Amino acid sequence: MRPLKHLFGITDLDSEQIKYLVNLGHSFIDINRRSIKKAPTLRGKTIINLFFENSTRTRTSFELAGKRLSADVINISASTSATKKGESLLDTGMTLAAMQPHILVIRHSIAGTCEFLAEHLGDTSIVNAGDGAHEHPTQILTDLLTLKQTWDSMEDKVITIVGDIAHSRVARSHLIAAKKLGYKMRVVAPKTLLPSDIERYGCEVYHDFDAALPGSDAVYMLRMQTERMTDNCSIPSIREYHEAYGLNRARLNAAGSDTLVLHPGPMNRGVEIATDVADSVNSHVLSQVEHGVAIRMAVLAALCGGNDAEEISPKRNRRTKREMEEDAMKSKEGFWS
């Protein structure tokens, strides 16, 4: 497999790498369920989580992932407005890189931030934790791990994604992954919430949610950023949005009893998803959160493994890398091949 230096987006991964990371994530699920949630994989590694946008689950899961693998983890929350006043994004990045972390995990509202910083930050590996409306690769790997728990194969499965596609990095990353892995995407939104030429991803485009439901193996609801949407005339009201695009019990029934419900969080209950659906057996929302930690462990381990170690315990690192590969091989046989 091509070694990973950075993780900017699903765009940069081939199907083999995607499966490798999902398999590796699968092998880490168990650690998170033990009473002592610690493995030595990343001992001696430094990880900085640099979040310019608010985040609860993504930041927490990156932090837990690093800590449970024994890395030293630092969290920095910087609001974009604060950095605008003073230090530039580039200077912040170069400053932190000068402290020699192994990995910088970055979330920023500007699309392309990771690619831009990587040009200037030398050897530091960069993980994209969400950049503008561009990509959110660890979310998609998380979703794939979740779906693979239920489905034997991704091939020809239909995922219907609903909501503010225009501003969604999750939607874009899924559309890219779908092509690489052979699953099908339906996007559902009014035209005001769709970006130009979306059909060029090879997806089916619907404005009528009900028409998109039959044959959907999973329904993926996106968070409606209500404050933004009504202000710029993208939707007339939350009430009408829920009526047209909310996932309620009747719609879930129309999709089918086996249909999985996903949501990247945070959910707006009563807006894009009805409470009874969010809490139904079809809902895998909390599995996504759990798997998010495992996937981020996998990503961090894969990036550090690729760098190997020159400092402290080379033996430890060699063993760890082998362990990781064994884990991946093991899961390859049983999970996703």
Add this chain to the structure above:
Amino acid sequence: MSISLLIKGGRVIDPANAIDEVCDLWIEDGHIAGIGAFDGVAESTIDATGKIVSPGLIDMHVHLREPGQEWKEDIESGSRAAVAGGITTMCCMPNTGPHIDHAGIARQIIERSNQVGLCNVLPIGAVTKNLDGKELTEMRELSRAGCVAFSDDGMPIWHAGVMRKALEYSSSFDYMIIQHAEEKQLTGDGCINEGWISTQLGVTGMPVEGEDSMIARDIMLTRRANARYHVAHISSFGGVAMVRAAQAEGLKVSTEAAPHHFALTEDEVLGYNVDAKMSPPLRTEADRLAVIEGLRDGTIEVIATDHAPHHDDDKRCGLSCAAFGIVGLETMLPVSLDLVRNDVLTMSDLIAKMTCNPARLLNLDAGTLSISSAADITLFDPEETWIVDRNKLVSKGKNTPWHGREMTGKVNYTLKGGNIVFNATASIAEEG
């Protein structure tokens, strides 16, 4: 006969006088003294064998940043960049600090450019005070101070009522309004052309209708006012079609194209290339071809760069926060020469779009090789190749999309008023 400078044996092209022949051109007292076969003594001689001798180029759309943002460019560095690109006359846009919205600033710019003495700098006055689209500037006063046209470039005149009044008032005195045609209510905080590329990059796009709708509105207002209206840096299929139709109708509507809009498409932005970000943005191949067709059939009479130098600090951030604009003075000629190589234009027609055509639109005494006119001359080799190196650009702005690319066509000498203001060989020697 004894003269000061002889340019010997070049292909002399002067579109205004329908001259295109291999001959000599000689200069006396800073003016063009003769074209033909020279028989006499010259104090100095430039051998122009194999080169083209054209009127000094005119660039009617430049941002010089002085006063106000001298770290990006100033009149001296901009003038040096201009003459390195064969340009001897340029018009500078009023979005300086303070703006060119009163006569003092216009006079200051002209005075400073005269001190520098390399390139004629002719200010474009603001249409509205502070470029805020509300109150008209004192256009007669600005005109007397040397402004050759009026524009709020960078800031579109968005208010239809103000635009109507601006067209009516300016045309009462035969002034031309140059519009940066962009309906900001449509383009919003977009940063590149809206379409498949902006969707893939996950950035907000600027729909082409932002340009088209404002051109459509302005043409209607121009018709009512019987005004002179010029669309700056036209970039869209629809815009070119509307200007063509307006001209066919007999309206005084003209337009210019920037080299990047006929040489590049939005694909350049892939990979978040901030040096391919400008407004109007690079658009689709269909738009690019429409601009080329407009140049070919004469709808687009002028090539102008929209030279917009920025400091690296303004560009070295993500695509969506990087400043709009690229430099263009030093690459205008070689990029435009592709139009000749691709049989879009004859060499003479191309040169006309960078000399006598803008001069005619702006009523300038420039852009020709007429006997006794000022000896502003560009001498270039249309075949010589060179590689663009951003670090070697003369302009303070290094924001070029052509970094690392090969150019065909090189300016050898630029003369202003008979003086050599740029000599490529000398500049190489200096560098060495």
